Amino acid sequence: MCTGETEQTQGSDSRGHSRARSGSREKPAVVAEVRRLAEASPELSGLIQTFEAGRPLLREGEYRDEVFCLLEGAVTLYKKAPTGGRIAVDSIRPGDLVGLLSYCTGNPNFVDAVVESPVTALTLSFERFGSLAESAPELYERLQTLIRDNLTERYRRMVVLHLKLATLNATLEKERDELRRTVLELERTRSRLVQQEKMAVLGSLVAGLAHEINNPASAVLRSVEYLREAFEDVLKQIPGEVEQGTARRFWESGMRAQLPDTVTQRSRLETLAREHPKLPRPLLRRLAAVPPEVLDLESGIETENVARLLSVFEAGLNLQIIQVSSERIRNLVVHLKKYARPGTQGRQRIDLRDGIRETLLILRAALKRFEVELDLPEIPGVYADPGRLNQVWTNLIYNACEAMGESGRLRIACGRAGPCRVFVDVRDSGPGVNEEIKEKIFQPNYTTKEQVNHFGLGLGLSISKDIVSDCNGELTVRNAPEGGAIFRVELPAAEGGGGEET
Numbered sequence: 001m002c003t004g005e006t007e008q009t010q011g012s013d014s015r016g017h018s019r020a021r022s023g024s025r026e027k028p029a030v031v032a033e034v035r036r037l038a039e040a041s042p043e044l045s046g047l048i049q050t051f052e053a054g055r056p057l058l059r060e061g062e063y064r065d066e067v068f069c070l071l072e073g074a075v076t077l078y079k080k081a082p083t084g085g086r087i088a089v090d091s092i093r094p095g096d097l098v099g100l101l102s103y104c105t106g107n108p109n110f111v112d113a114v115v116e117s118p119v120t121a122l123t124l125s126f127e128r129f130g131s132l133a134e135s136a137p138e139l140y141e142r143l144q145t146l147i148r149d150n151l152t153e154r155y156r157r158m159v160v161l162h163l164k165l166a167t168l169n170a171t172l173e174k175e176r177d178e179l180r181r182t183v184l185e186l187e188r189t190r191s192r193l194v195q196q197e198k199m200a201v202l203g204s205l206v207a208g209l210a211h212e213i214n215n216p217a218s219a220v221l222r223s224v225e226y227l228r229e230a231f232e233d234v235l236k237q238i239p240g241e242v243e244q245g246t247a248r249r250f251w252e253s254g255m256r257a258q259l260p261d262t263v264t265q266r267s268r269l270e271t272l273a274r275e276h277p278k279l280p281r282p283l284l285r286r287l288a289a290v291p292p293e294v295l296d297l298e299s300g301i302e303t304e305n306v307a308r309l310l311s312v313f314e315a316g317l318n319l320q321i322i323q324v325s326s327e328r329i330r331n332l333v334v335h336l337k338k339y340a341r342p343g344t345q346g347r348q349r350i351d352l353r354d355g356i357r358e359t360l361l362i363l364r365a366a367l368k369r370f371e372v373e374l375d376l377p378e379i380p381g382v383y384a385d386p387g388r389l390n391q392v393w394t395n396l397i398y399n400a401c402e403a404m405g406e407s408g409r410l411r412i413a414c415g416r417a418g419p420c421r422v423f424v425d426v427r428d429s430g431p432g433v434n435e436e437i438k439e440k441i442f443q444p445n446y447t448t449k450e451q452v453n454h455f456g457l458g459l460g461l462s463i464s465k466d467i468v469s470d471c472n473g474e475l476t477v478r479n480a481p482e483g484g485a486i487f488r489v490e491l492p493a494a495e496g497g498g499g500e501e502t
Contacts, residue, residue, distance in 0.1 A: 027095045030145055035071050037139040038122050044136065047128075051119045057098055058113040065126045068098040069143065073119030078112040086112065090157075095146050103129065217329040224323045228255075231315070250309045253294040254316020259360045260289065262371040268292065279306060286310050289317075325362055331387035349381045349494050352389070352424055356412060359393040366401050367410065375413035379422045380493035384471045392467050392475075395460040396426040396487050403430030403485065417490050427486045432479040441477065 038044040048071070051057065058064055060080055068075075075092040089111065092098055098113045103126055124132075132140035231251065260268070268288040272295070276284065283306060287295065290313050353376045360367065360374075400410055408429040417423040433441065442465045461475075468475040473491035480486050 027146075027149060030142055030149075031071055031095045034069060034122065034139060034142045034146070037136065037142065041136060041139070044122070044139070047123050049121060049123050051115045051121065053115050053117055055115045056112060057115065057119075058102075058109040058111070060110065060112045061108050063102070063108045064099065066099055067103050067124050067126065067129050068113075068119075068121040069124070069146065070094050070096050070098065071120045071122060073121075074116040075113050075119060076116045078114060079110075080112075090154075091116070096150055097143075097146060100147065100150065213329060214333045217326050217333070220322060220326040221330070224319060224326065227319060231319075247309060247312050249294055250290070250313040251316045253291055254313040254318075255320050257289070257291065257313075257317050257320065257361075258357045259364055259367075259372075261374040263373065265289065276306075283307060283310065286314070289313075321361060321364070324358055328362070328387070328390065332391075347383050347385050349383055350386045350389070351381050352379065352414060352422065352491075355386055355390045356393050356414075356424065359390055359397060360412075363394070363397055363401075366398065369407055370401065370404060371409045373409065373411040375411070377415065379414050379416060382422060382471065382491045383494050384491065388467045389471070392464040392489065393424075393426075395464045396489075399460065400426055400428035400430070400485075400487075403428050405430070416493075420493055421490050422493050423491075424489045425486055426489075427480060427484055429484045432483060433477055433485045438477060442475070 035048070038048055051073075057068055057075060060078075070092055071094055073094070075096075075098055076088050077090040077092065078086040079089045080086050092113070098121075099109070101110055102108065132143065265288045269284055271292075272279070272284045272287055273281075279287075287306070287310060290310070294313075356376065360372070397410070397412075404410070410429075411427040412425070413427070414422065414424045442461050465475045468489055468491070471491055473489060475487065475489055477485055477487050
């Protein structure tokens with residue numbers, strides 16, 4: 001029935017369209033005409049009814065066979081919300097029709113229609129409404145004008161609503177993105193605050209720990225001096241055919257020995273195997289750590305005597321390790337105390353190679369499973385705090401060992417990086433450094449050591465970079481073409497004006 005009415009409207013002539021547009025502009029006049037025509041009809045006058053405020057005309061989901069044409073008052077349309085309650089979706093004024101959607105579709109009421117202010121309405125059953133075309137054609141034409149008005153206004157409101165909804169969605173999406181960024185920033189800020197709190201607690205422990213560590217370190221150093229003096233008497237009591245001068249030479253060599261690289265050790269081992277074929281292989285492997293100038297052994301020397309001399313050398317070597325390690329602990333305590341007062345205190349002209357060799361000696365146990373290659377030609381000195389730079393070498397070498405796992409090749413080289421700069425490269429044969437984290441690894445609290453058997457605060461490389469920067473240098477990382485990472489430390493050479501001795 002509704003479709004037929006729509007087709008009739010579309011089939012109207014230009015005058016009909018003109019009337020529709022005119023009716024839209026003169027809606028109150030059309031409403032007054034509908035009321036006059038209804039009151040003039042004996043059959044329709046009784047269908048004009050009044051309704052008090054608050055009375056429901058329609059209930060959502062129910063079927064009511066009536067259409068209300070509002071002549072006075074207002075009706076509010078409500079829709080049940082999915083979360084409960086109901087939402088006001090439209091307001092019906094004089095000239096609007098209530099129940100038109102059910103009339104056109106034959107479906108139950110789509111909304112609740114509640115009287116907002118006292119209403120006067122022409123109430124028509126669906127059957128009576130459909131028969132007006134024949135029984136009251138003039139009234140029917142006026143109602144058709146109002147229907148067209150209703151549909152036009154509702155369509156216009158729908159378009160405006162969609163535009164507002166699109167604008168709101170765009171605004172909401174923008175605000176959602178901003179909120180997401182804010183949440184991420186808050187998370188990062190929270191993580192930084194938590195880490196800063198941890199570091200603050202750690203800093204409060206440093207003072208007490210420094211004192212507790214310094215005392216045993218000083219005691220160890222005093223013990224080393226005592227053992228060096230006491231060993232003089234022990235050398236005099238070594239039994240067998242070993243001369244005391246030879247034993248003393250092995251002892252003093254152990255106190256000064258440096259860790260040779262893997263290639264050098266293999267070369268020494270082959271030479272010893274040729275010169276002393278009677279000595280067992282494990283003993284020869286230990287002897288390879290002894291400098292060649294100290295090994296003035298007769299080819300027929302007894303294995304027992306060689307083992308005694310080697311024990312003397314290794315005793316000196318281990319005593320040296322104890323002494324160097326204890327001095328490092330003591331220096332570390334000093335640096336912890338100076339942490340809040342960074343500056344150039346303790347700087348002096350140094351040979352970088354001395355600190356590297358000393359670090360290799362300290363990390364001898366950790367380096368046993370790797371091949372170590374050294375390329376340390378003579379280079380100009382630099383002005384720096386040797387203790388702090390040793391911390392850099394320790395971090396870089398230890399990180400390289402961690403990256404390689406159970407086996408690999410460690411190569412340490414130095415040289416000139418220009419007329420006024422020198423460099424030290426620490427290169428491993430590990431997996432290298434991912435491009436996306438190259439910049440992050442030097443940031444505080446960033447660590448890749450998250451396995452259960454590792455502990456990492458993410459401070460080693462950050463502290464190392466700060467130490468190198470304090471020396472007007474630079475710490476960088478790159479991947480080698482054939483694999484592995486190369487950490488490079490560049491520093492100003494002393495002869496190039498890198499600093500002044502303090």
